Structure formats: structure tokens, C-alpha cells
Amino acid sequence: MSFLPSLNIAGSALTAQRFRMDVIAQNIANTDTTRTQNGEPYARKMVVMRERHGSFSGLLDTELAKVGQGVEIAAVEQDDKSFKLVYEPDHPDADGEGYVRYPNIDMVKEMMDMMSASRSYEANVSVVNAVKTMAASALQIGR
Amino acid sequence: MFDLKGCALMQKTLDALWTRQKVTANNIANIDTPGYKSRQVKFEEYLDGAVLNGSVLREEDIPDARIVTRNDTSIREDGNNVDIDRESLELYRVQIQYEYMIRKLSDEFSNIKTVLREGR
Amino acid sequence: MFITPLDGISPLGQTAKQTSANEAAGAGGAFKEMLSGLIESVNEADRISKNDIYKIASGNADDLHTIMINSARAEIATLMAVQVRNKILDAYNEIMRITL
Numbered sequence: 001m002s003f004l005p006s007l008n009i010a011g012s013a014l015t016a017q018r019f020r021m022d023v024i025a026q027n028i029a030n031t032d033t034t035r036t037q038n039g040e041p042y043a044r045k046m047v048v049m050r051e052r053h054g055s056f057s058g059l060l061d062t063e064l065a066k067v068g069q070g071v072e073i074a075a076v077e078q079d080d081k082s083f084k085l086v087y088e089p090d091h092p093d094a095d096g097e098g099y100v101r102y103p104n105i106d107m108v109k110e111m112m113d114m115m116s117a118s119r120s121y122e123a124n125v126s127v128v129n130a131v132k133t134m135a136a137s138a139l140q141i142g143r
Numbered sequence: 144m145f146d147l148k149g150c151a152l153m154q155k156t157l158d159a160l161w162t163r164q165k166v167t168a169n170n171i172a173n174i175d176t177p178g179y180k181s182r183q184v185k186f187e188e189y190l191d192g193a194v195l196n197g198s199v200l201r202e203e204d205i206p207d208a209r210i211v212t213r214n215d216t217s218i219r220e221d222g223n224n225v226d227i228d229r230e231s232l233e234l235y236r237v238q239i240q241y242e243y244m245i246r247k248l249s250d251e252f253s254n255i256k257t258v259l260r261e262g263r
Numbered sequence: 264m265f266i267t268p269l270d271g272i273s274p275l276g277q278t279a280k281q282t283s284a285n286e287a288a289g290a291g292g293a294f295k296e297m298l299s300g301l302i303e304s305v306n307e308a309d310r311i312s313k314n315d316i317y318k319i320a321s322g323n324a325d326d327l328h329t330i331m332i333n334s335a336r337a338e339i340a341t342l343m344a345v346q347v348r349n350k351i352l353d354a355y356n357e358i359m360r361i362t363l
Contacts, residue, residue: 013172068169138327142335
């Protein structure tokens, strides 16, 4: 559907940013998870975005290829930073020396990330509104 | 035989503005994409050049808009150089210019129709 | 319902050509040319506009302003052709009155 293609472009970004917010929310929710299914503490997840490039029909539409087709999530990757060690000898997950490994999640960083994602989301919403207004005014030609 | 001369320039401008809107939308969508370089549409400079050359602006003479990539260095470490403030302002400006052109074009058509309806 | 985007305007063409044949005793050539040029413009504008309807229906239209401009052009072309036809008929009637 290449009618008003900016709607597709902005839409792809809205989806991507929302996904990013979900990942951040999951990080925040799991900030104290010392044991996941594989026995390890929860590892922080990050999203990697990349510019979306044409599908099959995009190849025929060279103009659209020059303009761009929005963004998509390339991957969800794990942060390799080492876990935080906290001395808690009574904790069930304490190791031999009484240290518990906690997820490598910095709450402040996650909040900043969430705000950034939210701002990007809002910016793309304003693109949708702009396109709506322009199309509506185009309908007035000749009235 | 039937050629609305004033309207060709307005229509080409609308085309350029529409392309600019699409490019700005793509810039805003890729604000968090690592390595993405923002793009812009050049049109007004080409127009100025054509007018200064003295060529009468027939439809064939009006230059096409072109999409170019901005290569300014970025402050961010992921290589992305999209400036959200610049893009937001550009979006707003495009909107106003587009609506203005539409209004002018509509008025032009209205005038022509009024003239044609006169006399009967 | 199938949309066929290619339609012409035949009746108008016939009337205009007939009238021009009656009037154009001497200077028929240039006049007939102008008239057929006019009919051609109207047909062309109308064809483009009907094509646009198909484009919108199939989701292939990129922007709206081009489509609206084409439709306004078609309307103006039709108006122009109608006015020319009216003037020609007026002139014809005028001449017929004189000879009586």
C-alpha cells in the first residue's frame, strides 16, 4: 500500500519504539531476578534498530527506495556487562563466598532510555498528524 | 492547446514539498538507528538558479527536486546525525507551505472557472 | 463492477465537427484544427482523471494533490469545451437569422 507512504514510514517507527519500550519495561521488571530458566541471573536486553529497505514491490518503486521506508528492529541483544555482586550470604542463590549475582541493570539508565523512546514515539505521532492535515487540505483543491 | 501556465510551477512545488515531507518522515523514523545519515530535499536553490538564468519557466524548465544525504559529523557515538529539532521544524514548515500552495492553486482554478461560467 | 478507465467523449465531438463543417466555408482549416485540439484536450484530461480513480482504488496513488489537480483540470477542460460549443451555436444562429 503506497498511498500516503509516510503513514507506513511513521507506522514502522511507532511499532519499533513501542517494542523498544517493551524491552526496557522487561529490564526494569527483572531488575532483581537472580535466577532465570537457565539458572543464570537475568541479563539486560537491548534492541538494535536499522533502516527498513524495500520489499519486493519496493524494488519497482525507485522513488520510494530513495526516500526510505522507515525503520525496523534488527535484533534484540544481550548486554555482556558482568553481573553486579552483592554480599548476601543468606540468599538462596549465594555462591561459595556469600555473593549473589544480580542483573546488570542500571535503573537510571533504563528510565532515561524509556524517556528517549517515548519522545521518539511522540515525534512520529506528529508526523502522522502532519500527513493527515496535508492530505485533508489537498482534498480541498477545486472545492 | 489547453495549458494552465501559472499552475505548472505550483504543481511542481507541491510535488517537491510532498517529497520533502516523506524524507523528513523517514529521518524522524530513523532517529535511533545507528549509522543513519539524515537526508534532505533540495528544490528552492535549483529554482532560484533557473530563474536567474532568465529562462522562462515553462513546465519543462522547472527543475526537479532532488534527495541528498547530509554528511555532517554527528555528536552521537552511534553515528546517527538526525537532529530532531531541525526535523520537527522542517515538518511544520513543509505543512504550512503545502497548505499555502494548495490554497493558491485552488484560488487559481476558482478564478478560471468563474471566467468560464460568465456569459451564460 | 469493473472500472474501465478509458472513455472518450464522442457526442460532443460529433456536434462540434458538424457545426464547424457548416460554417467553415473558407477558413475551415485552422478553425477545425483548433476545435479538434480542444476536443483532444478534453478527452485527455478526462482519461487521466478516470485513470486516477483506478489508481486510488488499487492503492497505487502516492499523493493526493496530483489527483485533485487532474480532476480540476478535467472539469475546467469540460467547461471550456461547453462554452466554446455555446459560442459556436450562438454564432451559427446569428448567421441563420441574417440570411432569412
